[in-house]
Amino acid sequence: VRNLRINFRLDKDTTFEAVKGISFDIPKNATVALVGESGSGKSVTSLSMLGLLPKENASVLPGSEIRYDGRNLLELDAVELRKMRGADISMIFQEPMTSLNPVFTAGFQLGEVLRLHMGLSPGAARKRAIALLDEVGIPDAEYKINAFPSQM
Incomplete structure (x- = not known):
């Protein structure tokens, strides 16, 4: 910079x-x-x-x-930047819970990132998202994957 x-x-x-x-x-x-x-x-x-x-x-x-x-x-351009975000450069926001969209489940949002940036299939993205929740200490990751942010 x-x-x-x-x-x-x-x-x-x-x-x-x-x-x-x-x-x-x-x-x-x-x-x-x-x-x-x-x-x-x-x-x-x-x-x-x-x-x-x-x-x-x-x-x-x-x-x-x-x-x-x-x-x-x-x-x-926007397309080139989107390809880079999450794959090459990423950011953890100050308030991560407010960074999730309240109308979509945590699993949908994590899965979307994994599908777009890592090219995973929906099933593989779901499995990886559960593993990631488990890695960061979210209890009952298999249940929480279906939760909305307010339920986390």
Whole structure:
């Protein structure tokens, strides 16, 4: 990440620079935690790396670079970014339970990610999702796979 600058449009005439020229490197195969005070731009920086900033009011300023595997992620289209998300680059959100859609079961949502990013069949995705729930200590994983987020 080089000279990352991100503005949010607050109204027709006002913008706020939420990220002001941050630069850092992430070694290959590393797990990284961004640490800082509340409001310091950690989430905005992370969301920008995944191409998940709201297009309506957020903009990455010219001169910013987010490079991965020799490519500037800011130049990729939505399809290319989607292929990368979860497969090559991923993020664990601060409040993971609010990250799940309340109208779909945990199994459906986990399975969707596994099918899209790992190419698993629906049956294989379900088995892997149960194993993942079990690995992270969710009790009764075979039952919880059918639960909605509010029931977890």
